[in-house]
Amino acid sequence: xxxxxxxxxxxxxxxxxxxxxxxxxxxxxxxxxxxxxxxxxxxxxxxxxxxxxxxxxxxxxxxxxxxxxxxxxxxxxxxxxxxxxxxxxxxxxxxxxxxxxxxxxxxxxxxxxxxxxxxxxxxxxxxxxx
Numbered sequence: 001x002x003x004x005x006x007x008x009x010x011x012x013x014x015x016x017x018x019x020x021x022x023x024x025x026x027x028x029x030x031x032x033x034x035x036x037x038x039x040x041x042x043x044x045x046x047x048x049x050x051x052x053x054x055x056x057x058x059x060x061x062x063x064x065x066x067x068x069x070x071x072x073x074x075x076x077x078x079x080x081x082x083x084x085x086x087x088x089x090x091x092x093x094x095x096x097x098x099x100x101x102x103x104x105x106x107x108x109x110x111x112x113x114x115x116x117x118x119x120x121x122x123x124x125x126x127x128x129x130x
Contacts, residue, residue, distance in 0.1 A: 003026065003076070003077065004024055004119075006077045007024040007026065007058050007060075007076060007077060007079060008021055008024050010058075010077065010078055010079040011024060011058070011060045011067075011069070011079045013079065014060065014067055014069055014079060014082050015060075015062065016064070019062045019063065019064055019065075020062060020063050021060060021061070021062055022061045022062060022063060022122070022123060022126050023059075023060075023061040023119045023120075023122055023123040023126075024058060024059070024060055024061070024119070025058070025059040025061070025092075025112055025116045025119045025120060025123070026056070026057075026058060026059075026071075026076035026112070026113065026116055027056075027057040027058070027059055027068075027076075027102065027110035027111060027112045027116075028055045028056055028057065028110070028111045029053065029055040029056075029057060029108050029109070029110065029111070030053060030055040030111070031099065031101075031111055032099055032111060032113070033099075054070065054073060056070075056071035056072055056073070056074070056075060056076045057069065057070065057071055057076070057083070057110055058071045058076050058078075058079045059092070059105065059110070059112075060079065061088075061092075061123040061126075062088070063088070064088055065085055065086065065087065065088050066085070066086040066087070066088060066090055066092070066105060066123075067082050067084070067085055067086075068082070068083050068084040068085075068086075068105050068106050068110070069081065069082050069083060070083055083106065084105060084106035084107075086104070086105055086106070088127055088128060089127055089128050089129055090104055090105065090127070091104060091124055091127065092104060092105065092120050092123055092124055093117075093120045093121060093124050094120075094121070094124070095112060095114075095116075095117040095120045095121070097114075098113070098114050099111045099112065099113060099114070100112045100114075100117065100120070
């Protein structure tokens with residue numbers, strides 16, 4: 001099962017009855033290029049920081065709201081606790097660059113990888129009033 005389908009299936013646990021998923025988007029709270037120096041210096045600090053910071057998030061866009069959920073410690077397949085809820089009319093993008101820094105969904109910045117830019121654009125097109 002591909003990453004998007006896994007996230008979509010796991011998002012069912014945080015939905016309200018009758019709510020449908022329009023898009024799922026993987027994100028991180030730590031700017032990913034910062035991992036490279038950590039891995040070069042030593043693998044142990046990189047693993048410890050990942051375990052402590054829990055940087056992986058899944059953005060679940062439904063027909064009613066946008067949820068920012070905590071994900072697994074080493075990837076974005078799991079969808080766990082809801083950390084932030086935004087109105088569905090909130091614009092996520094427009095994405096640009098290799099890692100888009102999203103500031104519109106909660107207090108922590110979210111870094112969205114380029115492979116999810118099409119999902120961000122689709123979610124923004126489906127929002128009310130777009």
